Amino acid sequence: MATDYEHQKQWQAATQLVRGATERSQFSETSEAIFMNSGYVYATAEEAEDSFNGNLNRFVYSRFRNPTVAMFEKRLALIEGAEECRGVGSGMAAVFAALACQLSAGDRLVASRALFGSCQYICAELMPRFGVKTELVDGRDINAWKKALSTPAKAVFLESPSNPGLEVIDLPEVCKLAHAAGATVVVDNVFATPLLQKPLKMGADVVVYSATKHIDGQGRCLGGAILGTTQFVTDVLTPFLRHTGPALSPFNAWLLLKGLETLELRMERHCANGQKVANFLAEQKTLSKVLYPSLKSHPQHQLAMSQMSAGGNIIAFEVAGGKAATFKFLNKLKIIDISNNLGDTKSLICHPSTTTHQRLSPEDKAVVGITDGFIRLSVGLESADDLIADLKQALNG
Numbered sequence: 001m002a003t004d005y006e007h008q009k010q011w012q013a014a015t016q017l018v019r020g021a022t023e024r025s026q027f028s029e030t031s032e033a034i035f036m037n038s039g040y041v042y043a044t045a046e047e048a049e050d051s052f053n054g055n056l057n058r059f060v061y062s063r064f065r066n067p068t069v070a071m072f073e074k075r076l077a078l079i080e081g082a083e084e085c086r087g088v089g090s091g092m093a094a095v096f097a098a099l100a101c102q103l104s105a106g107d108r109l110v111a112s113r114a115l116f117g118s119c120q121y122i123c124a125e126l127m128p129r130f131g132v133k134t135e136l137v138d139g140r141d142i143n144a145w146k147k148a149l150s151t152p153a154k155a156v157f158l159e160s161p162s163n164p165g166l167e168v169i170d171l172p173e174v175c176k177l178a179h180a181a182g183a184t185v186v187v188d189n190v191f192a193t194p195l196l197q198k199p200l201k202m203g204a205d206v207v208v209y210s211a212t213k214h215i216d217g218q219g220r221c222l223g224g225a226i227l228g229t230t231q232f233v234t235d236v237l238t239p240f241l242r243h244t245g246p247a248l249s250p251f252n253a254w255l256l257l258k259g260l261e262t263l264e265l266r267m268e269r270h271c272a273n274g275q276k277v278a279n280f281l282a283e284q285k286t287l288s289k290v291l292y293p294s295l296k297s298h299p300q301h302q303l304a305m306s307q308m309s310a311g312g313n314i315i316a317f318e319v320a321g322g323k324a325a326t327f328k329f330l331n332k333l334k335i336i337d338i339s340n341n342l343g344d345t346k347s348l349i350c351h352p353s354t355t356t357h358q359r360l361s362p363e364d365k366a367v368v369g370i371t372d373g374f375i376r377l378s379v380g381l382e383s384a385d386d387l388i389a390d391l392k393q394a395l396n397g
């Protein structure tokens, strides 16, 4: 007997992640089916007409909805505690859609300046080309938010913790200020995942994910998601998605469903390993800076821990000796791979200044702390002892 979706909202996270929103076909399969189809057929012309004029609620075209994609969307909405979710082809498609669906020429967008490179491009370069006035603020400084939001704004966009500098933003306070200014708050919750931080409970209106990261978490596919109220998703977001087409492939949605099934287990190990590796790095005298939300030395440790239930798996640190010494360290690693992805079962390390944030000007890099020695480490699911040994030999070599 299928349990109805309303009842599944009472389940614990582990049960929601494994079973939430499963819809079985007439074949009673155990694992969710992949509906790898673009279109659907109608028994009659009348049925087609009713499907398009909204009298009939059914699948009509996979650019709009698809059964496998819908299972992923409904399962993620359960775990996030959101009314609605839409899956899209990548994290950047999610960020762009969440902003472009609601912004028009003349509107103001206020965003934190510590952003993933492509998020920075959308807010600071692309939106202004369409007449949106973007203002970037130091997300850690509540007075900067107060000042920027003393003028009406249409949307606020932020990452907390930020990629890659792990800056933390006071979500309840910023949401209050944003709402007073008339803005919709969009939070990119990639680093915290739906398990460690619940932005909607702290006042945010919309949450976006790169599902490529921890939700797949196994380096297999790209994906993205946008979550919010039924009103926002149906009235504002859905027309934009239907007509611009950043659709999520049903196959990728299926991989992401399988990813959700193990997300809680993986996050437990990610966080435990993250803490052990961060503790080790914090003891290294040769590192000028180690940033990890649940280390007491993180400048916003208390705020981070009031918003997140654990530190996550991303650590940032600074190697002394500039780019040459940093590249030497990276090239000596034997287990940890040099890669710009994150949230993977495999530990991955990257040098943001020359990769993910390469396009930022030297000044923009400096204000968000991306120096020549700055490193972002995504701690995977290997043995923490092996990872620490690998880092030790590379740092001391």
Ligand SMILES: *Cc1c(COP(=O)(O)O)cnc(C)c1O
Pocket: 090, 091, 092, 093, 095, 116, 119, 159, 163, 188, 190, 191, 209, 210, 211, 212, 213, 222, 223, 224
């Ligand atoms: C990776 C990432 C994105 C982009 O996601 P893709 O799936 O690569 O398009 C957006 N925001 C943050 C914080 C990210 O880490």
